[in-house]
Amino acid sequence: MLKIYNTLTRKKEEFVPIEEGKVSMYVCGPTVYNYIHIGNARSTVAFDTVRRYLEYRGYDVAYVSNFTDVDDKIIRTAKEMNLTAPEIADKFIAAYHEDTHALGVEEATHYPRVMENMSEIIDFIAVLIKKGYAYEAEGDVYYRTRKFKEYGKLSDISIDDLEVGASNRLNDQENNKKEDPLDFALWKSAKADEISWESPWGAGRPGWHIECSVMATKYLGDTIDIHAGGQDLAFPHHENEIAQSEAKTGHPFAHYWMHNGFVTMDNEKMSKSLGNFVLVHDMIKQIDPQILRFFMATTQYRRPISYNDTTIEEAKANLTKVRMAYDNVNYRLKDAAATSEDDEKMLKQIKSFKADFIKEMDDDFNSANGITVVYEMAKAMNIYSERAFVSKAVLEAMLDQYQELIQVFGITFGETELLDETIEQLIEERNTARAMKNFQRSDEIRDQLKEEGIILDDTPQGTRWRRG
Known part of the structure; x- marks a missing residue:
């Protein structure tokens, strides 16, 4: 039974x-x-891993x-780089x-963009105004936060306890336009x-929050199964989003809300505003991108991750062990017998790893x-591949099951690469x-x-190689 920790109810x-x-x-x-x-x-x-498991x-x-x-940040960057906002967006979407x-x-099934959904955003806002949940003020449109009686149910915050300016997007000029300081744009x-679009309230552009309400309901319907993002969202x-969406549709916006933990650096949340960040664009030029993937994907999504040289090296070492187990079994296929007398026992053990994996992953x-569980299977694979006699049926079952689990x-x-002629000759010369x-x-x-970059492993079955 798959269980999910729901931020909305604060339980699995x-x-x-x-x-x-x-x-x-x-x-x-x-x-x-x-x-x-x-x-x-x-x-x-984190959520690609969730998707893969589903x-x-x-x-x-x-x-x-x-x-x-x-x-605002895109507009500012566009001015600094002497480009248009769409050009900046295109550049970094491609990146x-x-x-x-x-x-x-x-x-993703869909990658919607704000600029491509402007008419839907305007129509959505118009409905909120018609229903009394929003109002126009000097060309701006604000949401009446207090009118949505369940506001705060996701974050467990009482609206009466909210501090003015909690969203860090307020100023005196803006507050003077509002009916209530807690109303949002x-x-x-x-x-x-600045880039703008025509609307019933004059030229302008959307506030940040409205876009996700519009695009989620447009592409997935008024009520969706899972809505996810970082804890800071x-x-x-x-x-x-909940206030806007549920006020418009009259239906629950999402049944399950999932939020991932932060990546910390020197015990602080990593962010551009703090200046303590490492760009993926740079990192994947320096180390195997699968190491970064492994580093992030193998921590439970709600837990924080500490990024430093030590944790990256640990991820590298663990990924190497995972890969070597696969290589060890794959290597033995060349001299495997069709079957062996304990195949049934080994195949049963392989199935048990799948059951254990599902049990753990079903828990949020x-x-x-x-x-x-994968490490335990890797250990069993290494032990089996060191046998003098191995079964092809067992080896192939191991490889299929192992790849099935690790792809999550x-x-x-x-595929195991063939030795090129030069390496083959050198290994033959070394054996002599x-x-x-x-x-x-x-x-x-x-x-x-x-x-x-070629590492040699001397095994009872001969010398084999791998890339370091």
Whole structure:
């Protein structure tokens, strides 16, 4: 039984989708004014892992993740780079796809953009005004926060206890336009030389919160199964989404709300505003992107992650162990017998790893426990591959099951590469040197190959190689 920790109810609940066998899932995407940093990527990887597990469990997942492509930061960056806001958005959306593809993130079903949904946003706001939940003031449109009686139910905050300016987007001029300081902007009137769209209230652009309400309901319906994002979005962004959406439709906006933990650096949340961030665009040029993926995907999504050299090295070492177990079994296929007398016992053990994996992952996508099951399977695979006699049926079952589990974390294994002619000749020469007890030459060849990134492993079945 799959259970999800629901931020809305603050407890784990059995997952029951709206439509059997299908899941509608909306994940708040980036504001595209720069390359994403590791903190941004955490949310993307965390919920891609959730999606992958749902698909592994047989669900058909409609996965929507938006791009905020018009925003104060985008406009500011456009001016600094002497480009238009759409040009800045296009540049960093392309970079986002490049970086997340390197991290093994599956393509979303839809990637809606604010600029492409402006008419829907305007229509949505018009309905809120008609229903009395919003009002126009000098070209701006604000939401009447107190009118939505359940405001604060997601973040467990009483509206009477809210501090004015909690969203950090308020100023005296704006407050003077509002009926209540807690009201938030749905539409902002145009400023000189800024990108804008025509509306019934004059030229302007949307507020931040309205876009996700519009795009989630447009692509997934008035009520969706799962809405997800970083912990910092629970208030005010997701709280405001609920108020807008439920006021318009009269239906619950999302049944399950999921929020991922932060990535910390020097015990502080990683963010561009604090200046303590590492860009994924730079990191994937320095280290294997799958190491970064493994680093983020194997921590339970609600837990914080500490980013530093030590934790990255730990991820690298653990990923190497995972890969080596696969390589060890794959290598033994060449000399395996068709079957052996204990096949039934081994195949039963392989199935038990799958059952254990599902048990752990069904507990709110506990990937830390899930990867532990993979480590246990890797250990069993290593032990089996060291046998003098192995069964092809067992080896193939191991490889199939192992890849099935590890792909949930976004990790893939390439086919074993054939040795090129030069490496093959060097290994043959080294084997001859060892047989003649010419250990100096043997060591020279090992060192030469190591410089080329080729690591040799001497096994009872012969010398094999892997890339370091």
